[in-house]
Amino acid sequence: MNCRSEVLEVTVEARQVEEAMLALLHTILLHRSTGKFHYKKEGTYSIGTVGTQDIDCDFIDFSFVRVTSEELDRVIRKAVSEFKDALSNSGSDGVGQISLEFYQKKKSRWPFSDECIPWEVWSIKVNVVNLANEQERQICREKVGEKLGEKVINVVEVINRHEYLPKMPTQSEVDNVFDTSLKDVQPYLYKITYQITDSLGTSVSTTMRRLIKDTLAL
Amino acid sequence: MDSDLSPQDRKDLDKFIKFFALKTVQVIVQARLGEKICTRSSSSPTGSDWFNLAIKDIPEVTHEAKKALAGQLPGIGRSMCVEISLKTSEGDSMELETWCLEMNEKCDKDIKVSYTVYNRLSVLLKSLLAITRVTPAYKLSRKQGHDYVILYRIYFGEVHLSGLGEGFQTVRVGVVGTPIGTVTLSCAYRINLAFMSNRQFERTAPIMGIIVDHFVDPPCSNQRPANMGHPCNYRAPEEEEGAFAGVQDSQEVCTTSFSTSPPSQLYASRLSYQPAAEFCHPAANTNQVLQGGKEGGVVLVPSQPPHGAEVHLTVENNTPSSSGDEEGLLQSGEGGRRSVSPSDPVESLSAFTRKVGAFVNKPSTQITASSLDLPFAAFAPRGLDSEENDPMVHPPDSPPCQSPLQASLHSQGSDGSVQQDDFVMVDFRPAFSKDDLMPMDLGTFYREFQNPPQLASLSLNTSSQSMADDLDSLPEKLRVYEKNIDEFDAFVDMLQ
Numbered sequence: 001m002n003c004r005s006e007v008l009e010v011t012v013e014a015r016q017v018e019e020a021m022l023a024l025l026h027t028i029l030l031h032r033s034t035g036k037f038h039y040k041k042e043g044t045y046s047i048g049t050v051g052t053q054d055i056d057c058d059f060i061d062f063s064f065v066r067v068t069s070e071e072l073d074r075v076i077r078k079a080v081s082e083f084k085d086a087l088s089n090s091g092s093d094g095v096g097q098i099s100l101e102f103y104q105k106k107k108s109r110w111p112f113s114d115e116c117i118p119w120e121v122w123s124i125k126v127n128v129v130n131l132a133n134e135q136e137r138q139i140c141r142e143k144v145g146e147k148l149g150e151k152v153i154n155v156v157e158v159i160n161r162h163e164y165l166p167k168m169p170t171q172s173e174v175d176n177v178f179d180t181s182l183k184d185v186q187p188y189l190y191k192i193t194y195q196i197t198d199s200l201g202t203s204v205s206t207t208m209r210r211l212i213k214d215t216l217a218l
Numbered sequence: 219m220d221s222d223l224s225p226q227d228r229k230d231l232d233k234f235i236k237f238f239a240l241k242t243v244q245v246i247v248q249a250r251l252g253e254k255i256c257t258r259s260s261s262s263p264t265g266s267d268w269f270n271l272a273i274k275d276i277p278e279v280t281h282e283a284k285k286a287l288a289g290q291l292p293g294i295g296r297s298m299c300v301e302i303s304l305k306t307s308e309g310d311s312m313e314l315e316t317w318c319l320e321m322n323e324k325c326d327k328d329i330k331v332s333y334t335v336y337n338r339l340s341v342l343l344k345s346l347l348a349i350t351r352v353t354p355a356y357k358l359s360r361k362q363g364h365d366y367v368i369l370y371r372i373y374f375g376e377v378h379l380s381g382l383g384e385g386f387q388t389v390r391v392g393v394v395g396t397p398i399g400t401v402t403l404s405c406a407y408r409i410n411l412a413f414m415s416n417r418q419f420e421r422t423a424p425i426m427g428i429i430v431d432h433f434v435d436p437p438c439s440n441q442r443p444a445n446m447g448h449p450c451n452y453r454a455p456e457e458e459e460g461a462f463a464g465v466q467d468s469q470e471v472c473t474t475s476f477s478t479s480p481p482s483q484l485y486a487s488r489l490s491y492q493p494a495a496e497f498c499h500p501a502a503n504t505n506q507v508l509q510g511g512k513e514g515g516v517v518l519v520p521s522q523p524p525h526g527a528e529v530h531l532t533v534e535n536n537t538p539s540s541s542g543d544e545e546g547l548l549q550s551g552e553g554g555r556r557s558v559s560p561s562d563p564v565e566s567l568s569a570f571t572r573k574v575g576a577f578v579n580k581p582s583t584q585i586t587a588s589s590l591d592l593p594f595a596a597f598a599p600r601g602l603d604s605e606e607n608d609p610m611v612h613p614p615d616s617p618p619c620q621s622p623l624q625a626s627l628h629s630q631g632s633d634g635s636v637q638q639d640d641f642v643m644v645d646f647r648p649a650f651s652k653d654d655l656m657p658m659d660l661g662t663f664y665r666e667f668q669n670p671p672q673l674a675s676l677s678l679n680t681s682s683q684s685m686a687d688d689l690d691s692l693p694e695k696l697r698v699y700e701k702n703i704d705e706f707d708a709f710v711d712m713l714q
Contacts, residue, residue: 027348030344030347030348031341031344031345031348034270034340035259035260035261035263035270036261036262038261038262038263046263047263047270048259048260048261048262048263048270049259049260049263049267049270049271049272050259050270050271050272051256051257051258051259051260051271051272052255052256052257052271052272052344052347053254053255053256053257054254054255054256054351055254056254061357063254063351063356063360064348064351065347065348065351067259068256068257068258068259068272069259149352152348152349152351152352153349153352153389155348156345156348156349156391156392157390157392159341159345159392160341160342160345160390160391160392160393162338162341162394162395168333183261184259184260184261185259
């Protein structure tokens with residue numbers, strides 16, 4: 001099985017990084033989350049309901065829809081905030097990439113640990129620019145809003161190709177496919193990592209790989 | 219074709235498609251209500267949330283959708299469309315987008331109805347949630363309120379996209395294959411937001427003020443013409459019983475104040491804006507027209523629009539010595555961009571008369587082309603002077619309107635070759651404009667004193683001429699002075 005990989009690229013101002021990442025990550029997670037599964041007897045299950053909410057961006061002329069789940073939002077915000085801090089610490093014209101990877105766990109026999117097999121990876125490349133005056137910032141607000149709209153359309157296009165999705169698991173397997181730790185929604189198992197390159201285009205010496213959500217205990 | 223489909227599957231599929239259509243309409247209309255939507259996630263299934271998504275059901279919308287479907291389902295050749303349009307407080311309307319739920323013949327026989335199709339329809343609804351926030355109409359709908367409202371209309375059958383203007387764009391939300399065909403959801407949206415002015419100036423009743431209730435259509439009402447949409451600003455009518463349990467009272471119209479400036483202030487810069495066509499306010503015009511028409515009888519002769527893009531009006535004064543008549547002028551000022559065309563008919567300018575105050579017996583004094591006797595004459599096009607940089611002639615984009623009068627100046631406009639013959643005089647009375655001593659109004663005064671004549675001594679020709687004369691007369695003068703040198707010396711001594 002090949003892992004599907006999609007790359008989105010955005011150019012934003014430093015203060016727009018957080019909202020732009022939240023917008024795209026939440027849009028992807030909206031499509032990759034279901035309601036909580038409730039398994040019944042005879043191997044059937046019912047699915048809970050996913051609520052949605054509109055979020056307006058403060059620094060971008062854009063609104064997006066995300067799943068109504070405070071827990072999920074907290075996790076994503078934390079990851080994005082770390083990414084943003086890393087970007088700003090790297091230098092003024094930083095280029096960075098944040099990746100949202102959906103994976104399946106495959107149980108291996110002892111002593112080998114479980115394998116994580118990604119089936120879809122979304123990489124969002126970010127170019128941070130500095131703007132000189134308020135007028136440019138205003139134009140940037142609108143332009144970035146438009147660009148994010150285009151990215152949302154790209155995301156929707158990819159998702160609606162209805163390519164590989166993990167099979168719906170049985171009760172014993174559900175933790176290999178879904179993240180069941182949240183109490184109101186159930187996204188597919190995912191992890192968020194990021195990578196910062198400085199303005200010279202080379203990797204930072206220690207490629208910082210922060211595993212925000214990783215059920216694998218090393 | 220669907221012989222492979224079990225009756226139960228077929229029944230399920232039909233149910234899924236029906237509820238998918240109803241939920242699609244709910245999502246679209248709710249996205250254009252003008253407010254942020256928030257629904258809660260629930261871990262325990264309630265059984266009534268189709269496609270595992272918490273989407274409220276606004277009863278009126280469901281009713282309209284069911285009425286449009288009339289028991290049918292979207293099928294091949296039978297599409298369900300939701301048309302979103304904008305309607306200004308003056309009655310102009312414009313289609314913004316059309317969402318189409320269609321079915322084509324491509325079947326996916328192997329797909330599992332109750333499971334895969336259902337889940338994919340759920341994903342498609344989520345995509346619809348995301349895409350409805352991305353099209354240009356979303357931002358417009360968030361700002362609806364006093365100046366315009368967003369309406370929706372559901373129809374079934376053939377898709378009509380002609381009302382979207384030229385160059386409309388299409389975005390495909392997604393497709394879901396089913397054993398009986400492929401469900402496709404797409405949106406065609408207008409990008410040319412210039413107002414279309416191919417309607418007549420309607421003599422509608424003066425708009426006293428937009429009350430949202432005017433647009434609320436109680437269910438089952440037949441007052442509305444068939445092609446008019448329903449407002450996307452649901453408010454539960456008081457007389458209804460509490461059947462609208464599912465609807466929160468958060469559905470209020472977003473009442474942001476909005477100026478009647480040309481559209482470039484309303485929309486983001488990316489939306490194409492054609493300077494020639496702007497918001498027309500025929501009703502506002504009518505109001506003023508009705509007031510002014512009582513006085514005087516001045517014939518207005520519309521001049522030919524120079525570029526077919528703007529309309530300039532001239533006034534011919536037929537009764538110069540009438541006393542007790544107040545003559546006014548209709549300003550059809552074109553707000554926003556106004557090009558100075560040297561081909562402006564000068565004769566039309568020369569036909570401008572001086573505005574005469576009430577009860578004035580003096581005949582009109584000399585009419586000069588430069589003393590345009592127009593209120594706010596500074597804003598009138600001046601074909602005589604080449605003043606490309608004059609901000610009066612080329613006002614910066616969308617100057618904010620400070621008064622209703624100015625608003626009417628700036629916001630009237632008509633596109634294309636509109637030849638309107640039914641102009642009626644409007645009586646303009648700018649403040650402090652009556653002066654019996656000098657029959658000149660504020661605009662003319664301002665204009666004249668803005669352009670004082672040049673000082674004679676500063677004009678180049680005369681100065682060079684006098685210089686030459688001076689040089690020639692110098693030797694003569696020197697001789698005279700030398701002759702009288704004694705007198706000069708005596709004079710100087712006297713002074714000391």
